[in-house]
Amino acid sequence: MYSRRAGAVVWNLSFSHPLNDWEVGDFASLLTLLESVVVTESVRDRRVWASNSSGRFYVKAYLEEANPGGIVAFPTQLEPLSALAAEYQSGSRLARKNKGLFLCVSVHVLGEEYAAIRRTRGDGNCFFRSFMFSYLEHILDSQDKAEVDRITAHVEQCKKTLQSLGYADFTFEDFFALFLEQLESVLQGSGNSISHDELVTRSRDQSTTDYVVMFFRFVTSGEIRRRSEFFEPFIMGLTNSTVEQFCKSAVEPMGEESDHVHIIALSDALGVPIRVLYLDRSSCDTGGVSVNHHDFIPASGDPHNAAGGSSDTINPIITLLYRPGHYDILYPK
Template sequence: MFVEYKLFFWTDDDIMQQQSAIQAEEAGKIPFVGMILVLLLQEPLSSLAAEYKSGNPILLEKIKVLTEQYAAIRRTRGDGNCFFRSFMFTYLEHILESQDRTEVDRITVNVEQCRKTLLSLGYAEFTFEDFFALFLEQLESVLSGNEASISHEELVQRSRDQSVSDYVVMFFRFITSGEIRKRSEFYEPFVQGLTNTSVEQFCKSSVEPMGEESDHVHITALSDTLGVPIRVVYLDRSCDDKGSFSVNHHDFIPVVRDLTNTNSDDAEAIKPFISLLYRPGHYDILYPK
């Protein structure tokens, strides 16, 4: 049986309060560069331990476990859009480094299907076309060999430009909403468990607006609609009844994937190349070793 030692263990609310205090303190140290920075430099994972050096011992032990598998962290702004910003940068960074044109072709087809889904649901095209166009522009820019190609440094700077970043976030929010509405019967039990509202109202109030935090439903829908596997690693205060520490993760594997050039029996084919760290209320980017 799990026994909670309140003298040493913090609640998730405690963790969130500490995290908010840390973010507020760090925000004051970050200079303004044109627009508000929404994506920070990559840091060694040891910097995460420094945040909790006088805090919960369980979290410190779990960070030690994390360092066995992950080398670095890249922080995102805690404004409610952190999941989508983290996904945006990690996906584009992956394409930039891999130059996987097959993946770009595949995702472009999926994006066109997302456009058709929104139109079939009654969305007016002018409400989302600019967001789609900017995402496709960013996607094309990370492929080498064309006039618009950018470097990794330019990708970081562009992702920090809030006018660009916010548009891409809105693209993700629209296609996530479209996927949830399209498969409303599947998502309805989860949505009602979270908010006790209809799928339509959930999408209007918790998916499409900027600044609304993302949960399991959002991640599942985005992964499914784009066909991109995502790993979320959870940093929390849980431990087993023997007092040992492990870091839990969940892999969001798309239910519908283009298997034309993929061996479905190959575990590597569905291994997520996007790894995010979740702490209560916030997502950052993790870099595996």
């Protein structure tokens, strides 16, 4: 971690690996770029990602300290995709001065199928927070009581899984109870039902959302441990650790970023299909962009996952946008 003060702003920088001597020049160029960034409400508490021209290393930088009113809320208000385009247009001007330092993105490709984005704070929990809000919003909009009954049954099964793995009830029961309360609150007709505005407000309450994030983390960890033979090759491809070590160090602790292993496990455990769109840097040199997506469909043929099926027959109810190290929520047209 490297901190760089530019005026009243502190940028925190972290690296994929220690820099080699020949990489220091590119790093110096990045620092020059950071000092030239005008800090506005649109960039506060947002990460800036860069790589050198060969792609051998990357840097992530984010504002550590700024006007508290400018910090990105857990879910922001809905924004048109043009806001994302404007963000990258600024980056493109900088990229012309330092080729390869900034991600080249043309957001109009997304605009063909998607209308809006809702951002989440980049605190390492963005995948789980995005999943939480998007799923609860889906239930609030659809009022799908059958889906609530279905996922409630899965939650109970997840609780039994943790118990069978040796987890004491007191380590997770409060997190499970709070998620079920949130789930009940988005169904109209109950005494504690809430509006969409109240859902947004509640999702910005850190004490509440942290508990729900921990619920998802325990569910994810339990699923990975339950199917350790399935997940072990994926985990070995990410890190040289056992399944148990991975769950203890990269799944259960708050603030640990999520990868495809986390998404597969959560989707399978709760039976919720998820679509993730990836912005691909492979065409940066030509100034174009390709947007790839992957549908995470709950495992078929598993009695734990009654929603299992192929991607041809199941439409994901949650759509997330992935940029290196961060997830936001996308809204189809």
